[in-house]
Amino acid sequence: DVKVTQSSRYLVKRTGEKVFLECVQDMDHENMFWYRQDPGLGLRLIYFSYDVKMKEKGDIPEGYSVSREKKERFSLILESASTNQTSMYLCASSLPGGAGANVLTFGAGSRLTVL
Amino acid sequence: AQKITQTQPGMFVQEKEAVTLDCTYDTSDPSYGLFWYKQPSSGEMIFLIYQGSYDQQNATEGRYSLNFQKARKSANLVISASQLGDSAMYFCAMRGTNTGNQFYFGTGTSLTVIP
Numbered sequence: 001d002v003k004v005t006q007s008s009r010y011l012v013k014r015t016g017e018k019v020f021l022e023c024v025q026d027m028d029h030e031n032m033f034w035y036r037q038d039p040g041l042g043l044r045l046i047y048f049s050y051d052v053k054m055k056e057k058g059d060i061p062e063g064y065s066v067s068r069e070k071k072e073r074f075s076l077i078l079e080s081a082s083t084n085q086t087s088m089y090l091c092a093s094s095l096p097g098g099a100g101a102n103v104l105t106f107g108a109g110s111r112l113t114v115l
Numbered sequence: 116a117q118k119i120t121q122t123q124p125g126m127f128v129q130e131k132e133a134v135t136l137d138c139t140y141d142t143s144d145p146s147y148g149l150f151w152y153k154q155p156s157s158g159e160m161i162f163l164i165y166q167g168s169y170d171q172q173n174a175t176e177g178r179y180s181l182n183f184q185k186a187r188k189s190a191n192l193v194i195s196a197s198q199l200g201d202s203a204m205y206f207c208a209m210r211g212t213n214t215g216n217q218f219y220f221g222t223g224t225s226l227t228v229i230p
Contacts, residue, residue, distance in 0.1 A: 043206065043220040092218075
Protein backbone atom coordinates (compact mmCIF):
# COMPACT_ATOMS: atom_id res chain seq x y z
CA ASP A 1 0.00 0.00 0.00
CA VAL A 2 3.02 2.28 -0.48
CA LYS A 3 1.98 5.57 -2.08
CA VAL A 4 5.00 7.89 -1.90
CA THR A 5 8.36 6.20 -2.18
CA GLN A 6 11.69 7.84 -1.51
CA SER A 7 14.54 5.89 -3.01
CA SER A 8 16.98 6.13 -0.11
CA ARG A 9 16.29 6.16 3.63
CA TYR A 10 19.89 6.95 4.61
CA LEU A 11 22.68 8.52 2.58
CA VAL A 12 26.19 9.60 3.48
CA LYS A 13 27.93 11.90 1.01
CA ARG A 14 31.05 13.99 0.94
CA THR A 15 31.24 17.76 0.61
CA GLY A 16 31.10 18.79 -3.02
CA GLU A 17 29.38 15.65 -4.28
CA LYS A 18 26.27 15.87 -6.44
CA VAL A 19 23.35 14.23 -4.67
CA PHE A 20 20.08 13.01 -6.15
CA LEU A 21 17.06 12.29 -3.97
CA GLU A 22 14.31 10.52 -5.85
CA CYS A 23 10.63 10.45 -5.06
CA VAL A 24 7.86 8.52 -6.79
CA GLN A 25 4.13 8.60 -6.08
CA ASP A 26 1.47 6.27 -7.42
CA MET A 27 -1.62 8.34 -6.62
CA ASP A 28 -1.66 10.40 -9.83
CA HIS A 29 -1.24 13.58 -7.80
CA GLU A 30 -0.52 16.80 -9.62
CA ASN A 31 1.40 18.43 -6.79
CA MET A 32 4.68 17.23 -5.37
CA PHE A 33 6.82 18.81 -2.68
CA TRP A 34 10.26 18.59 -1.14
CA TYR A 35 10.65 19.63 2.49
CA ARG A 36 13.62 19.78 4.74
CA GLN A 37 13.14 18.97 8.43
CA ASP A 38 15.53 20.14 11.15
CA PRO A 39 15.01 20.01 14.93
CA GLY A 40 13.26 23.09 16.24
CA LEU A 41 12.60 24.44 12.74
CA GLY A 42 9.76 22.20 11.66
CA LEU A 43 9.28 21.49 7.96
CA ARG A 44 10.57 24.04 5.51
CA LEU A 45 9.57 23.94 1.87
CA ILE A 46 12.44 23.71 -0.60
CA TYR A 47 10.59 23.37 -3.91
CA PHE A 48 7.26 22.21 -5.16
CA SER A 49 5.83 21.27 -8.52
CA TYR A 50 2.21 21.54 -9.62
CA ASP A 51 2.66 19.87 -13.00
CA VAL A 52 5.17 18.08 -15.17
CA LYS A 53 8.15 20.31 -15.93
CA MET A 54 6.75 23.03 -13.66
CA LYS A 55 8.45 24.06 -10.45
CA GLU A 56 8.17 26.79 -7.86
CA LYS A 57 10.67 27.87 -5.25
CA GLY A 58 9.73 27.40 -1.66
CA ASP A 59 11.19 29.11 1.38
CA ILE A 60 14.73 27.70 1.19
CA PRO A 61 15.64 26.86 -2.45
CA GLU A 62 19.27 27.99 -2.28
CA GLY A 63 21.67 25.14 -2.99
CA TYR A 64 18.94 22.90 -4.41
CA SER A 65 17.33 22.22 -7.75
CA VAL A 66 14.52 19.91 -8.81
CA SER A 67 13.38 17.97 -11.81
CA ARG A 68 9.95 16.70 -12.77
CA GLU A 69 9.97 15.00 -16.14
CA LYS A 70 7.11 12.64 -15.36
CA LYS A 71 4.03 13.19 -13.27
CA GLU A 72 4.87 10.48 -10.77
CA ARG A 73 8.51 11.41 -10.17
CA PHE A 74 10.01 14.44 -8.46
CA SER A 75 13.75 14.61 -7.91
CA LEU A 76 15.69 16.87 -5.57
CA ILE A 77 19.26 17.66 -6.60
CA LEU A 78 22.06 19.03 -4.50
CA GLU A 79 24.55 20.24 -7.09
CA SER A 80 27.45 20.45 -4.63
CA ALA A 81 26.58 19.10 -1.21
CA SER A 82 27.66 21.03 1.86
CA THR A 83 27.69 20.08 5.51
CA ASN A 84 24.84 22.49 6.27
CA GLN A 85 22.63 20.39 4.01
CA THR A 86 22.82 17.50 6.46
CA SER A 87 19.16 16.98 7.28
CA MET A 88 16.03 14.89 6.88
CA TYR A 89 14.39 15.37 3.50
CA LEU A 90 10.70 14.64 3.10
CA CYS A 91 8.90 14.23 -0.19
CA ALA A 92 5.13 14.63 -0.36
CA SER A 93 2.32 14.81 -2.86
CA SER A 94 -1.24 16.06 -2.97
CA LEU A 95 -4.13 16.85 -5.24
CA PRO A 96 -4.40 20.53 -6.15
CA GLY A 97 -6.65 22.93 -4.33
CA GLY A 98 -6.65 25.56 -1.64
CA ALA A 99 -8.80 25.06 1.41
CA GLY A 100 -10.12 21.62 0.64
CA ALA A 101 -9.33 18.40 2.43
CA ASN A 102 -6.75 17.22 -0.09
CA VAL A 103 -4.16 16.04 2.36
CA LEU A 104 -0.43 15.92 1.88
CA THR A 105 0.85 12.34 1.69
CA PHE A 106 4.45 11.88 2.71
CA GLY A 107 7.20 9.43 1.93
CA ALA A 108 9.27 7.82 4.67
CA GLY A 109 12.00 10.45 4.46
CA SER A 110 15.65 10.46 3.43
CA ARG A 111 18.23 11.23 6.07
CA LEU A 112 21.24 12.79 4.40
CA THR A 113 24.59 13.24 6.12
CA VAL A 114 27.24 15.33 4.36
CA LEU A 115 30.77 14.84 5.68
CA ALA B 116 1.79 35.71 4.84
CA GLN B 117 0.79 32.45 6.41
CA LYS B 118 2.15 31.46 9.80
CA ILE B 119 1.61 28.51 12.08
CA THR B 120 2.72 28.66 15.72
CA GLN B 121 3.12 25.73 18.06
CA THR B 122 4.35 27.05 21.40
CA GLN B 123 4.86 23.73 23.20
CA PRO B 124 8.17 22.14 22.20
CA GLY B 125 7.55 19.18 24.51
CA MET B 126 4.60 17.76 26.42
CA PHE B 127 4.14 14.86 28.81
CA VAL B 128 0.89 13.03 29.52
CA GLN B 129 -0.03 10.08 31.67
CA GLU B 130 -1.31 7.03 29.84
CA LYS B 131 -5.13 7.05 29.51
CA GLU B 132 -5.31 10.79 30.16
CA ALA B 133 -6.35 13.41 27.59
CA VAL B 134 -3.89 15.96 26.23
CA THR B 135 -4.26 19.16 24.20
CA LEU B 136 -1.60 20.28 21.74
CA ASP B 137 -1.80 23.97 20.88
CA CYS B 138 -1.75 25.50 17.42
CA THR B 139 -2.42 29.07 16.39
CA TYR B 140 -2.32 30.41 12.88
CA ASP B 141 -2.27 33.66 11.01
CA THR B 142 -3.74 34.08 7.56
CA SER B 143 -5.59 36.57 5.43
CA ASP B 144 -7.10 33.86 3.24
CA PRO B 145 -10.91 33.87 3.18
CA SER B 146 -10.99 30.10 3.44
CA TYR B 147 -8.38 27.61 4.50
CA GLY B 148 -7.83 24.11 5.77
CA LEU B 149 -6.07 23.04 8.93
CA PHE B 150 -4.30 19.71 9.31
CA TRP B 151 -2.55 17.76 12.02
CA TYR B 152 0.17 15.22 11.35
CA LYS B 153 1.92 12.73 13.61
CA GLN B 154 5.56 11.77 13.14
CA PRO B 155 6.69 8.73 15.14
CA SER B 156 10.35 7.99 15.65
CA SER B 157 10.33 6.03 12.39
CA GLY B 158 10.11 9.39 10.62
CA GLU B 159 7.06 9.00 8.41
CA MET B 160 4.44 11.75 8.61
CA ILE B 161 0.95 10.41 9.24
CA PHE B 162 -2.15 12.49 8.56
CA LEU B 163 -4.48 12.63 11.57
CA ILE B 164 -7.28 15.13 11.09
CA TYR B 165 -8.55 17.97 8.91
CA GLN B 166 -10.70 21.02 9.67
CA GLY B 167 -12.09 23.37 7.03
CA SER B 168 -12.43 27.00 8.00
CA TYR B 169 -16.13 27.02 7.13
CA ASP B 170 -16.95 23.77 8.87
CA GLN B 171 -19.51 24.37 11.58
CA GLN B 172 -18.57 21.36 13.63
CA ASN B 173 -15.20 20.53 15.13
CA ALA B 174 -13.56 17.64 13.34
CA THR B 175 -13.21 14.29 15.08
CA GLU B 176 -11.39 11.11 14.06
CA GLY B 177 -11.50 8.37 16.65
CA ARG B 178 -9.51 9.55 19.68
CA TYR B 179 -8.46 12.74 17.89
CA SER B 180 -10.53 15.90 17.87
CA LEU B 181 -9.74 19.37 16.70
CA ASN B 182 -10.82 22.24 18.92
CA PHE B 183 -11.32 24.93 16.27
CA GLN B 184 -11.82 28.50 17.48
CA LYS B 185 -11.91 30.62 14.37
CA ALA B 186 -12.10 34.01 16.06
CA ARG B 187 -9.02 33.19 18.11
CA LYS B 188 -7.30 31.57 15.11
CA SER B 189 -6.55 28.45 17.04
CA ALA B 190 -6.80 24.80 16.04
CA ASN B 191 -5.78 22.71 18.99
CA LEU B 192 -5.50 18.93 18.75
CA VAL B 193 -7.06 16.95 21.57
CA ILE B 194 -6.01 13.33 22.06
CA SER B 195 -8.25 11.42 24.41
CA ALA B 196 -7.26 8.30 26.37
CA SER B 197 -3.55 8.59 25.51
CA GLN B 198 -1.69 5.44 24.60
CA LEU B 199 2.03 4.70 24.64
CA GLY B 200 1.95 4.61 20.85
CA ASP B 201 0.90 8.25 20.81
CA SER B 202 4.44 9.27 21.76
CA ALA B 203 5.63 11.19 18.70
CA MET B 204 6.12 14.63 17.16
CA TYR B 205 2.91 16.38 16.18
CA PHE B 206 2.75 19.06 13.50
CA CYS B 207 -0.01 21.53 12.74
CA ALA B 208 -0.29 22.70 9.12
CA MET B 209 -2.44 25.03 7.04
CA ARG B 210 -3.30 25.49 3.40
CA GLY B 211 -5.30 28.44 2.09
CA THR B 212 -7.15 29.50 -1.03
CA ASN B 213 -4.71 32.29 -1.83
CA THR B 214 -1.62 30.23 -1.20
CA GLY B 215 -2.94 27.67 -3.63
CA ASN B 216 -0.88 24.55 -3.37
CA GLN B 217 1.45 25.30 -0.48
CA PHE B 218 1.16 23.82 2.99
CA TYR B 219 2.62 25.74 5.94
CA PHE B 220 3.83 23.86 9.00
CA GLY B 221 4.48 24.71 12.62
CA THR B 222 7.67 23.70 14.43
CA GLY B 223 6.02 20.74 16.11
CA THR B 224 5.33 19.44 19.61
CA SER B 225 7.02 16.37 21.00
CA LEU B 226 4.55 14.32 23.03
CA THR B 227 5.68 11.67 25.50
CA VAL B 228 3.13 9.33 27.04
CA ILE B 229 4.17 8.08 30.46
CA PRO B 230 3.02 4.61 31.54
